[in-house]
Amino acid sequence: MSLPELGRLGFGAAGIGNLFRAMDDDVAAATVGAAWDAGIRYFDTAPHYGLGLSERRLGAVLAGKPRGDFVISTKVGRILEPAANPQGARDTEGFDVPADTVRRWDPSEAGIRRSIEDSLERLGLDRIDIAYLHDPDVYDLEAGINQALPALEKLREEGLVGAIGVGANSADALRECVQAADLDLIMLAGRYTLLEQPAAADLLPLCAERGVGVANCGVYNSGLLARAEVRGDAHYNYAPAPAYILERARALASCCAEFGVELPTAALQFAAKNPVVRTVVVGAGTPEQIRQTAHRMAEPVPAELWEAMAARGLLAEDLVRG
Template sequence: MTVPKLGRLGFGAAGLGNLYKAMNDDVAAATIAAGWDAGLRYFDTAPHYGLGLSERRVGAFLTTKPRDEFVISTKVGRILEPADNPTGARDAQGFDVPADVVRRWDPSEAGIRRSIEDSLERTGLDRIDIAYLHDPDVYDLEAGINEALPALEKLRAEGLITAIGVGANSADALRDCVLAADLDVIMLAGRYSLLEQPAAADLMPLCLERGVGIVNVGVYNSGLLARPVVPDAANYNYAPAPADILARARALAACCDEFDVELPAAALQFAAAHASVVSVVVGASNPGQIAQTAARMAARIPAELWAALVSRGLLAADLVNV
């Protein structure tokens, strides 16, 4: 595994692409600066996030820092191309930005190379440390494996990028990619959290066996675990949470409260504790959220909490190694 040291906590920059709501440039700059001040040195972005806006904002900040003091990852697979937008339509994929460019899936070697070149131009940086194939299961997993992954291996061999990986919400898709290519790292979204751990069955042991690091993201399951008290209605994996999921989240929160631990702190630290996890990446929409996240990652959590979660059937005993 050739992944640079990422740190236990990383900065996820989807919010800097105006995810769900607009963020002005000053708040974006202050938020990423707060991450740096909190000691974060790993920053993850993608062309998909705000149709390039996130990459531009991340780059505007990181170009002011010594290049060897941080790690940046971005994604490939989606090419951004100019679009005719005479009516001023907004992006339809969750980002509050003008739809002045369109995303086009291109897993070819030429497409991967172009994506990296475009990301370098948007960020203003001289190199990308980690390149992930982004959501191949959403488009064409077979083409992603057969075209994009060999292209990434070639770019790594040429020294154009340091490490390669795949980012996806599907543990099964990530397993297929780990088996098919010589990956350094994967970005696992929402499949190993305090709420549920489907990736623990075979993907995470496979990564340990092959020396593939896991960057764990989506550890709040779309916000369900992001508050000490679970609200009456909350999202779960980008959709309204069903009743049984809400009940499980409330049981987790109640158990945490008995030990004076906030649910988000337990969720963060659990997500970071598996031996295969090299970093947990969390987003933020303002500087205060960064400080709060850093404090939660550093909070003391008594071993008795994990034992209680196991005894109540909320957590498998073999996953408690925090």
């Protein structure tokens, strides 16, 4: 199918699902509203994000917008089921929400259909534009490929979803999925960034060959590239960054500074340079964060910066051409 226009910048809604810390409903709504005001029209969520909280909050804001004016994606693979929680336990998978629901992996056609139906109810919307299979490599990649992807293809044929794809942190897993199914899009997390580009070797050329678009996310590598100066306590892949990673990030930041560009601005814009990338998806915890991100994406970045990085061995020569 022909993918809808996603825009250069998309909004990732994990943060409004209370990722790592609680957020008030009003702040969540204001953050989504700020993304809209900044011109963002592609919004990505998932049942996994806050055990459905992200979908509910996002849907509540978008329900007041013209349905034809935005694109929304959510994910399948994890079914949410009620759980007894008499002790008031909190979620153990990174979201500051009550553990009143449990995630259950279900790649079957029935599970995929139920996931879509549940998401539509939480979102309060009439349709989902893009459905991604979420993290199949975390559970069972073979079952994801053999069960979930054919089910998604069937749902697309029936018109229940507009486009289908896979979202994962692993470039190798995504490559297997692109080879195995007729996908429209992949969501690539952290594997094509200013810091590292393992997806450039095989995955992105394969996507170009098969006409599969890429939604690039995780472009700050767990926050490592999110500040102009790289801090010693920065994280990489959700853990404290090792010394060699900090050294590389600081070399990138130093090169950026010589051209009057801040590291996060370069990280954002590099992530969009490859022609197969349809959008760069970034989350936010406050309205100001998403406004700043939109500003960074619009700032001019001189081509000489990429050339300098290539000359210093910080980027491969063939990656500096957009």
